Amino acid sequence: MSADLFDPTRPDTCKPSHAARELGLRRGDFDRAVQLGCIRTVPDEGGGGGRRVERAEIERVRAQDGFPDSLLDRVRVVGTAEGAALMEIPAGRFSRLARLGLLVPVTFYLNRYRSVVWLYLAEELRQFATGPENAHLLKGRTPETLRGRLAAGVDLRARNWRGRHLGLLLRRAEGPWARAGAVAAFLTPVDVADIVKDPYERAQLNRFRPMPPGYGVPGSPVTHAAEQITTARDADEIGWLRSELARLVAEARSVSPVARPAARTIPPVIRTAPRPIPPMARTVTGRAEETTRFPKPTASSPGPESPSAELTRRLTEPAARTEEPSARSCEPVVRPPEPMSATRPAVRPTALTAPRGHGRAQPGPQRPPRGLRAWLRRRSPRRTGPARV
Template sequence: MVGGGRAAEELGLGRGEFARAVQLGMVRAGPCATSGAARFARAELDRVRAVEGFPDALRERVRTVVAAGAAELLGISPGRFTRLARCGRVTPVGYRINRYRAVVWIYLASELLEFARREPGLMRGSAPPEDRELMEARADLRPRRWRGRHVGLLLRRTADPWERAAVLASVLPEEELERAVPDRAERILLTGLAPPPPYGHPQIPAAAAVAAGLLRADPPDELRWYRTSLEFALVGARDQSKTTGERGPT
């Protein structure tokens, strides 16, 4: 087993590229060290190196751009790209908070190119009726689409019922979590198992406060979806505890 820095070096990836590859499941982490740091098996690094086109293909899969670069990549105006993103046509893979405390969304270049090939009609001409309706309502689906992607990626990393429940609980505001999980001991357990903030989450308090809002579900229908999913996940987690006699991941 090797640490993340050594694994990135052996795969020829920069720190950000490697973090994105791990986030997307392209490089699978092994059991953590006693310190909690991620570790990677050499067999996994060998598997990644054996994929056709390595390392260029891997670098291309994790290449990211922000809005201006995305518009240039697709050959469209920045305004059109922003409209496509706000209407949920493309999904961010991450974010950063700039010095003005504004959210800068990050996109996978490979996904944008695939989207352009799949939807050439959206690259030119007028917006479709459903997009115009969203624009008139001043909707912005980027946070919600990113949350959905983030939660999905986290759920793929574990099969443990309590850890899966903790992922779902992590996107609920405190008051919603209390309604979904009345048992205080269970809430403490879920909080303890909550995943760490995603790569790129700022450390500076003012920026972190802005980013924290991205981690919590907001629209009523989104809240209902996560709350219902959490309640369903807890059924399986509680059944596991009844079987093992222990509360928490096994």
């Protein structure tokens, strides 16, 4: 909501939009009246960074003779065709006088064809037309010196507008940094960085740098045209702006230096002395000794083996062969025949098949191990009775 309702310390000021309604002006005419100095404004102390109008200033403008017609005549602008009709001269002669810098535009805009349209104050055109020193420019042949400049392609409308707009900005600026920012608005960032080396001072200039009129979306044709018009092009103009910017920055630096962040103290880094790397343990690089999980029976073992011991040896012998391939030979291993049972056929021993080429013997297909009960049946066959006749 409006700050007028919540800030009792400024009851005698109002916003520019509210002041324009009270004076019966359109917003463009009101802004032009502020630029020309017809209406005075004060900075907004509420922290918004804008401008406000005092109630006493509104009453002063209202009390002028012929209000509001007199104020509207002072801020009225016309184009090329209307200005030529006002001065009673052809439109071509009006354009030539404007390019020569004799008629200074006050503002501009881009039409739908993206062409720059210059606007002039009607009051200034009337004064130029009624002046006796300008009678030879309105009628008759244009002087030879001016025709030579027109043939060279001179066009001073943008430069004259920049000089006029700079004067308006300097008149409204409050403080040395605001004046320096107004001058920096007509230079390229490269020129500003060449003059102002300190990045904190450049940031301060950007805070007070006004936006060009007609500025739109970044990268749009309107913005590009506004940048072309508001940037100095001539060498003498650029040199004067650079010298003026250096003078204003030096003055602002002496009056109000730019605040800088406090320097941070970095503690020294404590480095520890390098320590030698301890040697690696011998078990890391040593060769592991081959061990046998199940000892093989020797030939001198006395007595026959028990059935459970023989079954355990038969079940674990293939695993021992796979764990100790180096201890085996390439010759096939043949087990001694077992006594055949009367009821079940004998089990063929598992043999290692020797490969055709060079290499170790590969184990052949193995039969699945049988249980203890089947083994006992083969060792102790059933007793059969006498055969029946």
